[in-house]
Amino acid sequence: MGKVLIVYFSVTGKTKTMAEFIAEGVRFTGNEGEIKKINEIKDVNALNGYDAYIFGCPTYHKDITENMKTFLFLAKNANLEGKIGGAFGSHTHSGEAPKIIYETMEHVYKMNMVNLGYLLLKEGQVGTFEGNRACQDYGRAVGNMIV
DSSP states (O other), X not given: OOEEEEEEOOSSSHHHHXXXXXXXXXXXXXXXXXXXXXXXXXXXXXXXXXXXXXXXXXXXXXXXXXXXXXXXHHHGGGOOTTOEXXXXXXXXXXXXXXXXXXXXXXXXXXXXXXXXXXXXXXGGGTTSHHHHHHHHHHHHHHHHTOO
């Protein structure tokens, strides 16, 4: 059984809900999906011991939040090259955050990213049957990459 770390930041609870359904999708594949809030990751050692990583953040002012930027600089030192990765987030109007995270993981960290790309949901979709299913499918796709 593999381990997937899902790290997220959420203000309204929408991105947290996404993380929970993504973790459920990971578990559908027989792997462990561990969810942590971004502020629970205190140092680079907290990122050790996982087979895959999924990072999530809502879009604010067409960007990722400052604490996600800080987290991504920390994660850069975790030697995630070749590890499986994915990114997700919610938005109200523009939705840039998951793309920024995904591309950082792919191009800066050199991770093996899920072929679905990043998962982006409008806030109104989060918590709906379709939105929950999209999150589960995303988690399942990442979980299925673990050999």
